[in-house]
Amino acid sequence: MFPMNAWYVAGWDHEIGRQLTPRKVCGIPIVVYRKVDGSAAALEDACWHRLLPLSIGTLSGDDVVCGYHGLVFAPDGRCVQMPSQETLNPSACVRSFPAVERHRFVWVWMGDPLEADDALIPDLFQNDSVEWAGDGGTTHLQCDYRLLIDNLMDLTHETFVHHSSIGNRAVAEAPFTVSRTEKTVEVTRWMVNIDPPPFFRKHLGKQGPVDRWQHITFHAPSAVTIDVGVAPTGTGAPEGDRSQGITGFVIHVSTPETETSCVYYWAIVRNYKLTSQRLTTEWREAVRSIFAEDKAILEAQQAAVSRYPDREFYPLNIDGGAILARRYIDQMVERERGGRAAKSPVIPIVSVGTHSKG
Ligand code: FES
Ligand SMILES: [Fe+2]
CATH class of the missing domain: 2.102.10.10 (Rieske [2Fe-2S] iron-sulphur domain)
Incomplete structure (x- = not known):
């Protein structure tokens, strides 16, 4: 599985x-x-x-x-x-x-x-680097761990699930790019000249429009990191100068327990005001309540998936990153089975136009 x-x-x-x-x-x-x-x-x-x-x-x-x-x-x-x-x-x-x-x-x-090579552990160095500060927590999810991966690879849900903290219309409306390397899938979205959502407005501490970025990386099979932040519009963040903004790095690792449950280890770290325990606590607790919103969605989704075992997911443009991530997972399982197609424990995502199971 x-x-x-x-x-x-x-x-x-x-x-x-x-x-x-x-x-x-x-x-x-x-x-x-x-x-x-x-x-x-x-x-x-x-x-x-x-x-x-x-x-x-x-x-x-x-x-x-x-x-x-x-x-x-x-x-x-x-x-x-x-x-x-x-x-x-x-x-x-x-x-x-x-x-x-x-x-x-x-x-x-x-x-x-014999295949346990510790070089295969995803590089999450920010979680214990002296150049980053932050903390994390653990959330038990009654859902297939891949539903969490899907969730993290498509952040348009912030607009609808997290509108009181990190979501606004810009997330759902901004274009994004999907790319991959041998071991990762990456989704990047820039939201230029937008009103910051409440969490970033509070922590940037400056008035006016911002440029906001989300750079998501999936590390097969179960880790997702997200480089996030905002900077005042016109200060050069899209060109690479983040000095006027704030950067966070969000770490998500999910460990499958069963087909329909997993443990979600998460952390948020930042690379500024490293000695502020207050900021560490505020960011950690903000993220804890944001991820509780995801938990409610994911567990309701899993209940529906279990209720309708023959239904399929319909892929939209926004699912591009998730589809690639799942393909990496499927390929790992297939390799371990000597090339035989893996039977998916939950409803597979199918491609538009090739509306078939499998
Ligand atoms: S010693 Fe472990 S069950 Fe008997
Ligand atoms: Fe979320």
Whole structure:
């Protein structure tokens, strides 16, 4: 159902510690923790013996002790101790998953461990760079993670869903461009000489019209970053001079739990007034309430998708970025299946004029 040869976020850096933390990633229950040296480890959350979730056991050094009969599993999944017997059954092990901490997140690799290359983790350096400041949060969504990707790749919804904060008519009316690289899909929209929406009016702190930008990048399969900002019209932002404006960088990473649920890790950082905790809190909380508006929409959409399993989505121009992003995801799944077409867990997007399923 999901690309398994991919890195997914299992938690924020501060959430994963010297305790056994249960998570579900791509339908697989895992237990995540930190070893004594501080590095992260992840095991399947089911004991080899009688399947008790290991997350209700205990940590002993780097090892996990099952809470039922005390089998002990090392971070590589091997059972290293059994009660009342000296000889260990050689098949006694649980799956272990490569785990890496980067950009304030702990990432796990759910597929073939031999393919786990940490160079494939999306570059979200802004999330822990000294040149950026900000913070984020976590939102559970009862929807297919791809509905969130669709949502982020088309920001015209800001006009209708977020009109009290970051939306106005300009977002829905301005033209945009869609492009792609080998690993990304990019959507760029410039709104020149517009009235700023309320959030940006407040934080720019200047009167008059602005030039506003949104540069969206999809990093397959589950991360979307958005470079956003405004600058007073005529100060050169479209030509590359943002010095009179304000820039934010919004990070969105979604981790599929099931076909119809995901965990949405998000953050917003900025590259000015880096020491202002007040600004960090104000931006984070503004974004939290904006994303709560998306949650309501996405969960209502998922309920409808589940209610009408045979209906299709109809593509508009605004869906160009989302269609390409989904194509990348489908291609990853197909590659893992040896080229066989992936069966989509939700209604596929179809192209105008080729109105067929599949
Ligand atoms: S179920 Fe884990 S030791 Fe028996
Ligand atoms: Fe939104």
